[in-house]
Amino acid sequence: NAGVTQTPKFQVLKTGQSMTLQCAQDMNHNSMYWYRQDPGMGLRLIYYSASEGTTDKGEVPNGYNVSRLNKREFSLRLESAAPSQTSVYFCASKGSGSGPYNEQFFGPGTRLTVL
Amino acid sequence: AQSVTQLGSHVSVSEGALVLLRCNYSSSVPPYLFWYVQYPNQGLQLLLKYTSAATLVKGINGFEAEFKKSETSFHLTKPSAHMSDAAEYFCAVSGAGNTPLVFGKGTRLSVIA
Numbered sequence: 001n002a003g004v005t006q007t008p009k010f011q012v013l014k015t016g017q018s019m020t021l022q023c024a025q026d027m028n029h030n031s032m033y034w035y036r037q038d039p040g041m042g043l044r045l046i047y048y049s050a051s052e053g054t055t056d057k058g059e060v061p062n063g064y065n066v067s068r069l070n071k072r073e074f075s076l077r078l079e080s081a082a083p084s085q086t087s088v089y090f091c092a093s094k095g096s097g098s099g100p101y102n103e104q105f106f107g108p109g110t111r112l113t114v115l
Numbered sequence: 116a117q118s119v120t121q122l123g124s125h126v127s128v129s130e131g132a133l134v135l136l137r138c139n140y141s142s143s144v145p146p147y148l149f150w151y152v153q154y155p156n157q158g159l160q161l162l163l164k165y166t167s168a169a170t171l172v173k174g175i176n177g178f179e180a181e182f183k184k185s186e187t188s189f190h191l192t193k194p195s196a197h198m199s200d201a202a203e204y205f206c207a208v209s210g211a212g213n214t215p216l217v218f219g220k221g222t223r224l225s226v227i228a
Contacts, residue, residue: 041123041223042195042205043159050214058215069129085150090158103149106158 002026004107005089013081013111021076021110023091031094032074033104034058034066036087043090049074081114088112117142117208121219129227134178136194136222139204141187147209148189149216150180154202162204165189176200201226 007022025032030051035043035058045058047066055066063085065077074093077087091112095102143154148150148164150161150194157203160181176199180191191204205218 031215043218045215048215061123075127092159101202103164106151106160108158 003043004091004093006089006107006110007107008110010096012115014115015082017081018077018079019081020078021091021112022073023087023107024073025091025093025105026072027093027095027105028071029095029105030071030091032068033092033094034064034074034076035090035092036060037090037109038087046076048091056099080110083114085098086112086114117144117146117217119206119208119219121204121206121222124220125223125225127225127227130198131195134191134196134200136151136191136204136206136224138180138189138191138219139187140189140206140208144149144209148180148182149207149209150174150178150189150191151205151207152202152216153205153221159205162191178212194218196224196226198226198228200224 004025033048034046035042044060046064047058049068050054052071067075091107092104094104118141130190130200150162151166152162153159163172165182173179174218178193180189182189201203203221205221
C-alpha cells in the first residue's frame, strides 16, 4: 500500500514550457486535491475532484488545468509555465467515506522551479 | 465559510520545555479540526483530529490539543519538547461534505538544545 504517490519529485522548467504533474492513490479514495505550498503562505488549493468525473477550482486555479483520469489518478497540467509557479506541489486524497471528519492523506510533493 | 488563523509563524522553545502552538478557527458549521506536521522536505502527516467525540484529543508523538468552543480555539501542546519535534505545523478545518480542508499558514517550531 503506497498511499499517495507523485511524479516527478523535482522538475526545472523554462518559462513557457508545459508539463504535467502526476498523482495516484491506492486507497480507493473518492476525493483528490492539488495544493501548492509557498513560504509564509501555507497550503493553497489549486483544484480538487470530489469524485471521479468531477473537478472544481480552488483558491488559485489560474494557469493550471486538471484531469481526473480515473478513480486512482489526478493530474495537474501547467500549459505555459511562469516563474510565479515556482513552488512545491502536493497532491492529497480523502477517505472513501468522504465525510468532513476524514483526514486527507498527502503525497511527498513535487518541487518545481520555473526559470 | 471556514477559516483558520495560526498565531506566530515561528515559535522557538528549549528542549524539555512546553510546546504551545495556537490555532483559532471560524466555521459556520460544527467544525472538524486537524493538526498536521511537516518535517523538512516531506509531505504532511496527520498529528491528530477533533471529531466531536472528546474535547481533549491525543495524537502521535505525545502531542495533544483541546477544543474550546467558547474561544473558537484548538491549540496544540506537548509537555516536553524534543529535538525531533522541529518541523512546521499546520492547523486545518474541514469543509462540509467533500470540500477540501482549509489550512492555516503554518507555524515553524524550532527546538533549541
